[in-house]
Amino acid sequence: MSSKLVLYYLSGSMPSRACMLLARLLNLNFEIKQVNIPNNEQFNEDFVKLNPAKKIPVLVDGDYVLSESRAILAYLVNSRSPGSNLYPTDPKQRGIVDQRLYYDATVFLPNMLAVIRPIVVEKKTEISPTLQKPIEESLEMIERYLNEYEYVAASHLTIADISMLPSVTTAREFGFNLTKYPRLNKWHHKLETLPGFDENLYGSKTNAAYLRKMVNGPIFNF
Numbered sequence: 001m002s003s004k005l006v007l008y009y010l011s012g013s014m015p016s017r018a019c020m021l022l023a024r025l026l027n028l029n030f031e032i033k034q035v036n037i038p039n040n041e042q043f044n045e046d047f048v049k050l051n052p053a054k055k056i057p058v059l060v061d062g063d064y065v066l067s068e069s070r071a072i073l074a075y076l077v078n079s080r081s082p083g084s085n086l087y088p089t090d091p092k093q094r095g096i097v098d099q100r101l102y103y104d105a106t107v108f109l110p111n112m113l114a115v116i117r118p119i120v121v122e123k124k125t126e127i128s129p130t131l132q133k134p135i136e137e138s139l140e141m142i143e144r145y146l147n148e149y150e151y152v153a154a155s156h157l158t159i160a161d162i163s164m165l166p167s168v169t170t171a172r173e174f175g176f177n178l179t180k181y182p183r184l185n186k187w188h189h190k191l192e193t194l195p196g197f198d199e200n201l202y203g204s205k206t207n208a209a210y211l212r213k214m215v216n217g218p219i220f221n222f
């Protein structure tokens with residue numbers, strides 16, 4: 001029997017919510033341990049032992065510890081739902097899913113975190129307007145992916161959708177107009193039916209509200 005999973009998490013954190021969404025979708029028995037990033041709990045000694053990179057999410061499965069949300073998503077499918085088309089086993093199909101995951105890890109999420117981290121962790125009180133365009137470019141990129149397939153990497157849901165969804169919901173709460181990207185907007189509507197979407201929405205709203213409070217105004221002037 002597999003052990004109970006523990007997810008180090010914060011609802012305002014997009015990659016944490018991606019792991020939560022997949023855990024809910026797979027109906028996994030898991031416990032959430034809050035790591036309060038605004039209070040800098042990621043720098044606490046015990047947490048740093050768990051993840052020296054000082055980031056959430058972290059998954060603990062017995063004595064196995066894994067960080068990096070996309071590695072966690074892949075591990076959860078491979079270990080709890082092997083063979084599922086959430087992470088296709090065909091090399092070419094998996095290649096497309098991995099490409100989207102790497103795009104998310106190296107471009108889209110960093111574009112979002114460039115807005116969030118200075119405020120939440122560094123306690124800055126201003127957001128540079130130059131950070132708006134890179135997010136628009138990422139939304140356009142996902143629109144292109146959705147031109148190729150109904151979901152971002154295939155004709156069905158994969159972990160690439162789950163990885164990107166929290167950042168798209170957050171972008172919408174930041175004021176980005178998703179109707180400018182018709183396929184993305186439709187995709188987002190479809191994913192609203194996923195178990196855990198309400199928690200994703202709550203986290204996105206909390207995050208946006210925190211930023212607006214800290215900068216004392218809108219996140220961007222559209």
Ligand SMILES: N[C@@H](CCC(=O)N[C@@H](CS)C(=O)NCC(=O)O)C(=O)O
Pocket residue numbers: 012013014015016037042054055056057067068069070105109113117121
């Ligand atoms: N590439 C990582 C990014 C993790 C990440 O940056 N997490 C943020 C919360 S969204 C964090 O823990 N930030 C704390 C800090 O930067 O000090 C992943 O996808 O898991």
